[in-house]
Structure formats: C-alpha cells, structure tokens
Amino acid sequence: MTQSAKPAVAVLGAGSWGTALAALIARHGHRTVLWGRDAATIAAIEATGENPRYLPGIPLPGNLRATTALPEAMADADLVLVVVPSHAFAETLRALAPWREPGAGVAWATKGFEPGSGRFLHEVAGEVLGDEVPLAVVTGPSFAKEVAQGLPTALTVHSDDAGFAQQVAAVLHGPAFRAYTGDDMRGAELGGAMKNVLAVATGVADGMNLGLNARAGLITRGLNEMLRLNKAIGGRPETLMGLAGLGDLVLTCTGDLSRNRRLGLALGRGQSIEDAVREIGQVVESIQTADEVMRQADAHGVELPIAGNVRDVLHGDISPGEGLKRLMAREQKAEYPQSLFD
Numbered sequence: 001m002t003q004s005a006k007p008a009v010a011v012l013g014a015g016s017w018g019t020a021l022a023a024l025i026a027r028h029g030h031r032t033v034l035w036g037r038d039a040a041t042i043a044a045i046e047a048t049g050e051n052p053r054y055l056p057g058i059p060l061p062g063n064l065r066a067t068t069a070l071p072e073a074m075a076d077a078d079l080v081l082v083v084v085p086s087h088a089f090a091e092t093l094r095a096l097a098p099w100r101e102p103g104a105g106v107a108w109a110t111k112g113f114e115p116g117s118g119r120f121l122h123e124v125a126g127e128v129l130g131d132e133v134p135l136a137v138v139t140g141p142s143f144a145k146e147v148a149q150g151l152p153t154a155l156t157v158h159s160d161d162a163g164f165a166q167q168v169a170a171v172l173h174g175p176a177f178r179a180y181t182g183d184d185m186r187g188a189e190l191g192g193a194m195k196n197v198l199a200v201a202t203g204v205a206d207g208m209n210l211g212l213n214a215r216a217g218l219i220t221r222g223l224n225e226m227l228r229l230n231k232a233i234g235g236r237p238e239t240l241m242g243l244a245g246l247g248d249l250v251l252t253c254t255g256d257l258s259r260n261r262r263l264g265l266a267l268g269r270g271q272s273i274e275d276a277v278r279e280i281g282q283v284v285e286s287i288q289t290a291d292e293v294m295r296q297a298d299a300h301g302v303e304l305p306i307a308g309n310v311r312d313v314l315h316g317d318i319s320p321g322e323g324l325k326r327l328m329a330r331e332q333k334a335e336y337p338q339s340l341f342d
C-alpha cells in the first residue's frame, strides 16, 4: 500500500462508467489514475477536467489523473478496477497482468459474458490472472451520469474473498454512495448480464406503446427468467432479489438513461438496429449478451421466452411485433411451477 492509508486505485476504461467510478474514488481521497486507449479523450480529461465524449458537462475532481500508458496507471496501484466493455475484458486483463503490483486485487464493473465462449467474467479473470489474485465484481443499479453528478446510489461488490470485497466496497462507499458486499459472483454476474437483455424487451414494449401493464409484466416475468437461470447455474436467489438483480432490472427497464432500453425503444418504434446503435453511440451490451444468455440457458436446459425473443429480434430473425405475438401465444401455466427460492 502507498504512504497514505487509502489504497491507490487504477481504473481501466475511460468510457462513461470508468470515468464516473474513477471520479467517485478520487473524490473519496484515493490516488486514482484513469487509463483509456483514446489519446484525445485522455488529453481532454487532463486539460479540461471533463470527459467530453462520455460525460460532457460534468466536472471531474482535480486530483483525478488520466493516462493512455497502462504501466503508468498500474504503477503502485493497490487495487485495479476494470471498466471496459465485455468484448474487451479478456484482452484488458492480459494487458494489465504484467504490470499488476504484487498483492493488488482486480475488480471489474463490466456487465456481460465473454463473447463467443459465454464464460462468466470471473472464470475469464481466474484463468488469465491465476488463483492467487483476489477478484471481485462490482454491480447494481447505477447510471454513470448520476454517479458522476454525485447523486445517491447503492451497489454491491461480490467476491469469494470477503476481505477483498470489503476493500473494494470501502473504496466506493462514501457520502453519496452505498456499497454492499456479498460472496455470490455467479449470481451477481448473471443479474448484471441478464438485466440488459430484459431492458431491450421493456424498451420494445414501450416503443410499441403497449402500456404500463405490459412493462410491469415483462419486468416481473423477466425476473422469473433471471431466477430460473440463476438456480441452474448455482447462484443464490437472494442475489437476484437484491441490487445485482431486481434493483438493476428495474432501473434499466424503466430509466431512459439506459442504452439497452433505448435500443429496445428504437426497435419498437420501427428503427433499424444499425441506426439505433449508431445514434446511441456507446456500448450496448445486450447485443452480445443476448446470445450468451441463451447459450447458458440452452446448456442448462432452461427455457427463457423473453430473452429468447429479444435474441431473435436483435438478430433480425423476427420483428418486435412477431416477438410479442409469440410471447402472448404461450400456453397458460402456473406462475411458479416449482419454487425458485429453495
């Protein structure tokens, strides 16, 4: 640990969420270095104290440093927080590994699975970094813009290493930010990934003006899909009933700051996926995550009608209207054929 009692933190990924988390941590008095690959964005942060591309108009704390040099960001960092999109997760871990200080744990706020393999991110991290490195996932209902603005937020940090979960939570916890801890990495990662796919569904319904009943029905049955897959993959039900599941599901399904919801809204209004993604101009994790969620579901023999229809709409195989028809035509059944809480 550095001279001051507070751990020094390297935040890797200078998009909206990496910048917001780095600003939060710097405000808490930690030596914080934000790494990003785009020289123009990093230079602008250093020169103007603002991230003009991802968080325009929001002042960043004066003690936050930014760099494009990974070794510089990693030097003397007691804790590493990875906040790149899921498609860049493995390559970022491989890049940071040689520069990690001995004893420094690695946490991530990325949501999704490894594209292509469908592996959980903690599995990827364990393989790339080895068993000895403390790992944690940071997840929960948290729009970057609101965190950057200092608005009250609660999220959760899950790790197999209780001490590391506590260290990461302590770095994040502050006057406007509550960080809880838990030890269910699988459930926490599943919740963060699945809510993005389900947000597309509610966005589509709202884009088609299907009403508030439809939205509430999709959120609730979406939670049911999360709980069912969670049971199959060995996550704990309470994780999905908390910040990592229900909390993030409600936020993303109802809040127009969500890029995944906005994608659904655009599709429901008849826009093409290409145009919608171009207009959003930021990462929309559901596009890859829908495939990986369905890969997990198929592997475990779990039926996920909402997520499956989202996947088919995102592939362009069916229209949003056809997706709706399919969901409404499903057989009548018990709400909980078996308990998901045992």
Ligand SMILES: NC(=O)C1=CN([C@@H]2O[C@H](COP(=O)(O)OP(=O)(O)OC[C@H]3O[C@@H](n4cnc5c(N)ncnc54)[C@H](OP(=O)(O)O)[C@@H]3O)[C@@H](O)[C@H]2O)C=CC1
Pocket (backbone or CB within 6 Å): 013, 014, 015, 016, 017, 018, 036, 037, 038, 041, 054, 083, 084, 085, 086, 087, 088, 091, 092, 109, 110, 111, 112, 142, 143, 144, 145, 281, 282, 283, 285
């Ligand atoms: N924004 C939010 O409110 C929240 C986001 N998340 C999650 O955080 C993760 C990051 O998303 P977010 O910050 O929002 O995304 P943004 O679209 O805001 O930013 C993406 C960032 O990732 C960078 N990037 C893309 N590819 C690579 C790569 N191969 N190597 C290094 N950097 C790369 C981009 O760099 P460049 O500009 O050069 O393309 C950019 O800095 C996602 O998994 C998301 O789900 C979680 C909670 C909240």
Ligand SMILES: O=C(CO)COP(=O)(O)O
Pocket (backbone or CB within 6 Å): 111, 140, 141, 142, 143, 144, 196, 199, 248, 251, 252, 257, 258, 259, 260, 261, 283, 284, 285
């Ligand atoms: O994960 C998020 C909020 O918790 C951000 O959601 P979007 O990626 O849909 O914007």
